[in-house]
Amino acid sequence: MQRTPVSSSNLASVGYDRTSQTLEIExxxxxxxxxxxxxxxxxxxxxxxxxxxxxxxxxxxxxFSYRKVSR
Structure with a gap:
């Protein structure tokens, strides 16, 4: 999933897949x-x-339910 860099002290980037309604946060x-x-x-x-x-x-x-993808 492609993520967009964001300006935040906590979040680095955010991506979203409309089809699966999955939000991915780095x-x-x-x-x-x-x-x-x-x-x-x-x-x-x-x-x-x-x-x-x-x-x-x-x-x-x-x-929301979630899973850790990396690190």
Missing amino acids: FQNRSIYQYFNVPEGVYNELMQAASLGSYFNDCIRGA
């Missing part, structure tokens, strides 16, 4: 996680958030 520590069944609207809100880290913590972490 954190600044280089670990990569995939979150499943994430609506496209949540992805769009994340990418437009004033603080991506805060949006992630408030709306994504703990709300």
Whole structure:
């Protein structure tokens, strides 16, 4: 999945696959996680958030099933 670099102290890059509704996040520590069944609207809100880290913590972490992809 191709990810877009983002400006965040916590997140390094973010990718999204519309077909599978999979959100992929690379954190600044280089670990990569995939979150499943994430609506496209949540992805769009994340990418437009004033603080991506805060949006992630408030709306994504703990709300979706996930798996660690690397590191």
